[in-house]
Amino acid sequence: MIAVLGAGAWGTSLGNIALANGHNVNIWSRRGSLSLAHAVKDADIILSAIAVKGVSEVISQLQGLTLPSHAIFVSATKGLDxxxxxxxxxxxxxxxxxxxxxxxxxxxxxxEIKQGLPAATVVASTIASAGDMVQLVMSSNRFRVYTNPDPLGVELGGTLKNVIAIAAGVCDGLQLGTNAKAALVTRGLTEMVRIGVHWGAQKETFYGLSGLGDLLATCNSPLSRNYQVGYQLAGGKNLAEILTNLPGTAEGINTTKVLWQRSQQKNISMPITEKLYCLLQGRMTAKQALEELMLRDIKPEYQY
Structure with missing residues (x-):
């Protein structure tokens, strides 16, 4: 039995995939009638698709319950506490x-998952058998699932790309063109790899589906909430106004702050993240951020 925590679009989509594969599925939400205790009572897999700000609270509730000893936890949340x-x-x-x-x-x-359009994803764990089991449960002819032994890298790829997605929205909102966006996304990936490896992730992971793949999807789709934040900022709206009308959570906003803080503490060069943080804080306009990025000192593409 699969217990899905979070009845938003993402949790519901993942629950429907498991259901279509013949598994019993309980979908729990804070506002639903199903209790958390009943939802996870006989769960083989407990899949969390809740926003990162709610993870700690749900963990506290689960720690007070008796869970199946064999239950596997699956985190489908992209963000940082x-x-x-x-x-x-x-x-x-x-x-x-x-x-x-x-x-x-x-x-x-x-x-797109809800519409049944084809997609691929990655499941990662340090315990290979757990990754293999989740792969079997979630794989279908519309949802191809790969395994990976680097959970930190897979998780950071899906989290860090939200920062660059906001920047990509700004780029499109300013109508800077394809050349500028290609440069932004490529240099953004460099920042992801730089801080991700420092964090302890494997470099190769960032060039896979959960890194580069997710980056390309999120930076090029108006369906992305993070992209929409950047696009609307470029159009002159303030962040509070954007968030008031935004459905769901744009995790990249909090992630940008955390990354900026970490880059300052560890002395890691992340110029795109730094300018985006200033933009989100209202310290500069989108055009000022662009100008400062373009006027940085010239340097080699790679530092050997």
Missing amino acids: PQTHCTPCQLWQEAFPSHAVVVLSGPNLSQ
Whole structure:
């Protein structure tokens, strides 16, 4: 039995995939009639698709329940905890050290998944058998699932790309053209790899589906909430106004702040993230951020 925590578009889409594959599925939400205890009572897999700000609270509730000893936790949340700066997978693993934890992440716009359009994703775990089981449960002729042994890299790929997606929205909103956007996304990937490897992830992971793949999808689709934030900022709207009318959560806003703080603490060069942080804080306009990026000192493309 599969327990899906979170009845938003992403959680519902993943639950429907498992249901179509013949599995029993319980979908739980804070506002639903199904209790959390009943939802996870006989779960073989507990799949979390809730926003990162709610993960710690749900973990606390689950720690007070009796869970099946064999249950596998799957985190499908993209973001960083605003208090601890931990990834969701790290929060789950710390809270339930005796359980296997799997990360599910990839270029998966929930509205396209809901429509049954073909997509691929990655499940990653340090316990290969857990990743293999989730792969079998979630794979279908419309949803191709790959495994990966680097959960931190897979998780960071899906999280860090949201920062660059906001910047890509700004780029399109300013109508800067294809050349500028290609440069932005490519240099953005460089920043993702730079801080991701420093964090402890494998470099190669960022060039796979959960890194480059998710980056391309999110930076090129108006369906992305993060892209929409950047696009509307470029159009002159302020952040508070944008968020008031935005359906769901744009995780890239909090992630930008966390990355900027981490880059300052660790002395890691992340110019796109830095300018985007200033833009989100209202310290500069989109055009000023562009000008400062373009006027940076010239340098080699790669530092050997």
